Amino acid sequence: MKNLHIWGRLNSINVQKVLWLCEDLKIPFERTDAGMQFGVNKTQSYLQLNPNGLVPVIKDNELVLWESHAILRYLSKKHDVTDILYPKSSHQSAKIDQWLDWYNTTAWPVMRPLFWGLIRTKPEERNLQELEKTRVQMSSILKILDYQLKSTPWVAGDHFTLADLPLALIAFRWFNLPIEREEYQHLSRWFKQIELRPGYRKYASAPLT
Numbered sequence: 482m483k484n485l486h487i488w489g490r491l492n493s494i495n496v497q498k499v500l501w502l503c504e505d506l507k508i509p510f511e512r513t514d515a516g517m518q519f520g521v522n523k524t525q526s527y528l529q530l531n532p533n534g535l536v537p538v539i540k541d542n543e544l545v546l547w548e549s550h551a552i553l554r555y556l557s558k559k560h561d562v563t564d565i566l567y568p569k570s571s572h573q574s575a576k577i578d579q580w581l582d583w584y585n586t587t588a589w590p591v592m593r594p595l596f597w598g599l600i601r602t603k604p605e606e607r608n609l610q611e612l613e614k615t616r617v618q619m620s621s622i623l624k625i626l627d628y629q630l631k632s633t634p635w636v637a638g639d640h641f642t643l644a645d646l647p648l649a650l651i652a653f654r655w656f657n658l659p660i661e662r663e664e665y666q667h668l669s670r671w672f673k674q675i676e677l678r679p680g681y682r683k684y685a686s687a688p689l690t
């Protein structure tokens with residue numbers, strides 16, 4: 482039996498973050514499908530692990546942990562011997578935290594309705610006007626990321642870090658939704674590098690569902 486167990490379905494963006502990191506860091510794990518069509522996440526035993534009834538949740542020996550970014554930080558601190566993904570130095574991790582918070586407060590709240598509206602809503606139930614407004618808003622958010630990537634090769638500086646990973650999952654959705662896209666040169670350059678990462682290839686590049 483592996484020490485690390487992950488609950489969550491493969492097409493959840495928050496689960497994908499954790500699976501991708503495990504692949505990049507070669508952390509062995511077992512996984513149980515949970516969420517949406519798999520159910521599980523509203524059962525009493527699951528709610529004892531995560532009272533929010535959301536995926537992912539992990540159990541690593543005795544530690545139970547939910548919130549995908551907390552899980553990313555925990556696994557990086559424990560397994561990343563290079564100390565690059567989420568450096569122990571508070572000075573170096575500050576920018577990574579900035580972008581992880583920006584993902585949660587700014588980027589995902591806009592990408593989420595765009596993704597749900599175009600992928601998980603029947604065509605006849607889509608509000609196309611509203612979706613176009615959201616697309617324009619998402620584009621202006623990605624312009625901020627593009628501007629950052631003009632001055633640094635990766636989101637938080639010279640290396641791939643935890644700052645890149647969740648934002649790359651948003652970028653994947655942006656590049657794969659059936660929408661018009663403004664040309665963001667630096668974002669595209671960065672994303673080509675993202676596409677080479679093993680965790681992205683294995684867990685984050687399947688067609689959107």
Ligand SMILES: N[C@@H](CCC(=O)N[C@@H](CS)C(=O)NCC(=O)O)C(=O)O
Pocket residue numbers: 493494495496515516517522534535536537547548549550
């Ligand atoms: N802030 C949480 C959000 C977790 C979340 O919203 N998970 C979604 C999937 S991406 C979920 O569990 N949805 C219910 C379901 O799949 O049934 C995190 O980052 O882990």
